[in-house]
Amino acid sequence: MTERPNILLIFADQLAWRALPAHGDTFAQTPNIDRIAQRAVRFGEAYTPCPLCQPARAAYGTGRYPHETGVLSNGRKHHVPNVPEALPTAGELFANAGYTTIHFGKRHDAGSLRGFTLAELGQLPVDEAPAWPLNADTFYDRHTTEKAVEWLQRYDGDAPYLAVADLNNPHNICGWVGANAGPHQDVPVEGPLPRLPDNFEDLDLGRRPRPVQYICCSHNRLSQAAAWTPENYQHYLRAYYHYLARVDAEIGCILDALEQRADAANTLTVFTADHGDGIAAHRMVTKQVSFIEETTHVPLMVAGPPGLVSEGRDVTALVSLLDLVPTLCDVAGVVPPSVMRGRSLRPWLEGNPADEDGAYVASEWHTEWGFTISPGRMLRTERYKYTRYLEHDGEELYDLANDRGETRTLVGDPAHAEALAAHRALLEAHVEATEDPFFNLQWMAEDRWRSHAVGYENHEGPAAPMVG
Numbered sequence: 289m290t291e292r293p294n295i296l297l298i299f300a301d302q303l304a305w306r307a308l309p310a311h312g313d314t315f316a317q318t319p320n321i322d323r324i325a326q327r328a329v330r331f332g333e334a335y336t337p338c339p340l341c342q343p344a345r346a347a348y349g350t351g352r353y354p355h356e357t358g359v360l361s362n363g364r365k366h367h368v369p370n371v372p373e374a375l376p377t378a379g380e381l382f383a384n385a386g387y388t389t390i391h392f393g394k395r396h397d398a399g400s401l402r403g404f405t406l407a408e409l410g411q412l413p414v415d416e417a418p419a420w421p422l423n424a425d426t427f428y429d430r431h432t433t434e435k436a437v438e439w440l441q442r443y444d445g446d447a448p449y450l451a452v453a454d455l456n457n458p459h460n461i462c463g464w465v466g467a468n469a470g471p472h473q474d475v476p477v478e479g480p481l482p483r484l485p486d487n488f489e490d491l492d493l494g495r496r497p498r499p500v501q502y503i504c505c506s507h508n509r510l511s512q513a514a515a516w517t518p519e520n521y522q523h524y525l526r527a528y529y530h531y532l533a534r535v536d537a538e539i540g541c542i543l544d545a546l547e548q549r550a551d552a553a554n555t556l557t558v559f560t561a562d563h564g565d566g567i568a569a570h571r572m573v574t575k576q577v578s579f580i581e582e583t584t585h586v587p588l589m590v591a592g593p594p595g596l597v598s599e600g601r602d603v604t605a606l607v608s609l610l611d612l613v614p615t616l617c618d619v620a621g622v623v624p625p626s627v628m629r630g631r632s633l634r635p636w637l638e639g640n641p642a643d644e645d646g647a648y649v650a651s652e653w654h655t656e657w658g659f660t661i662s663p664g665r666m667l668r669t670e671r672y673k674y675t676r677y678l679e680h681d682g683e684e685l686y687d688l689a690n691d692r693g694e695t696r697t698l699v700g701d702p703a704h705a706e707a708l709a710a711h712r713a714l715l716e717a718h719v720e721a722t723e724d725p726f727f728n729l730q731w732m733a734e735d736r737w738r739s740h741a742v743g744y745e746n747h748e749g750p751a752a753p754m755v756g
């Protein structure tokens with residue numbers, strides 16, 4: 289085997305796959321992510337194991353589902369344990385294999401960064417425009433980039449490295465929602481506003497599972513957006529693209545530093561995100577409860593040494609962020625522990641796709657802070673997406689081949705009854721195979737969080753986490 293490659297893993301936080309020009313967006317300005325995309329294998333059908341920061345991070349850091357790591361929420365009223373010591377982490381595997389393992393930036397990992405040297409965290413000032421207020425997300429990113437660049441300029445160890453730049457943006461959009469809560473006048477911005485997505489109005493909300501119908505009651509951010517006009521949502525999108533451009537600029541600095549290194553040609557560069565953002569689909573802001581494409585489908589692109597990643601191209605195989613660590617292990621000659629759920633994507637990097645018959649990916653939801661509990665599961669198969677929630681046995685089935693915007697659930701449609709039955713059976717098999725306690729979990733939502741007429745715009749007042 290040739291010299292083991294260095295690996296640079298760049299994470300964004302809350303980046304919907306379809307907000308990127310590499311996946312068809314025409315408004316975003318992301319020249320630096322595009323730099324990676326141009327020479328990367330672009331996995332166009334990649335999913336997060338949970339559309340929420342901490343459970344997602346704990347899951348892909350260990351290659352195990354949230355129900356296996358025990359990290360089901362972001363905390364507060366819901367206890368979050370550290371990932372079990374018995375689950376090997378990416379940092380441990382690579383450190384034990386002789387790699388230098390260094391992590392910069394956002395953690396929120398519940399112990400899944402064990403084995404990494406954690407670079408000092410800090411914040412640096414950034415000038416802001418009135419329409420796009422900044423918070424710690426952006427200030428941390430500036431510092432994270434500076435530290436990562438310094439390290440890339442300085443590191444001259446004999447050992448290959450696994451370096452992670454964990455950036456927050458476009459997550460600053462969450463703070464933007466808070467700053468624009470309720471009815472408001474938008475701060476004027478120069479230039480055109482993005483148009484609203486085709487699936488902005490959710491005409492099928494009345495047929496969706498109850499936790500999805502009432503996200504506004506369980507999620508501070510959607511409750512803050514309940515009174516927004518369509519134009520307010522356009523400003524939300526404009527702000528989202530602004531925070532995306534900010535993280536893109538940070539990524540540019542990191543890529544510049546990488547490219548100055550003598551060993552740049554022997555470095556695998558991976559770009560992905562922990563989960564997506566509603567980006568106004570179904571009137572959704574940020575992320576919570578539902579498994580819509582915008583929040584659960586993430587970018588994943590891998591650019592690398594010639595011979596390992598021969599050329600930039602699009603891949604349509606269904607993949608999961610749980611595949612990330614097994615893939616990195618494979619390209620680095622590290623034996624991945626058999627307990628990891630994911631599979632190595634190396635065959636796709638090399639242009640020799642593996643057999644995809646029967647492939648599916650799964651995602652999970654439990655709770656954000658513990659004020660409502662809505663256990664849910666999602667399966668994505670080649671053509672369909674199936675979801676199941678325990679509350680009132682809610683289900684959805686979407687034909688993604690013909691309805692990528694998930695505008696019409698096919699539950700109850702005789703033409704898709706067979707597909708529905710097959711996906712119910714697949715979920716039961718998945719639950720059994722992964723020792724998932726899903727069907728024995730309990731949902732919890734007081735009547736007051738399920739009381740108004742269906743429609744996020746009908747929500748008034750606080751959401752459950754605001755009143756405890």
Ligand code: ZN
Nearest residue numbers: 502504505747
């Ligand atoms: Zn509500």
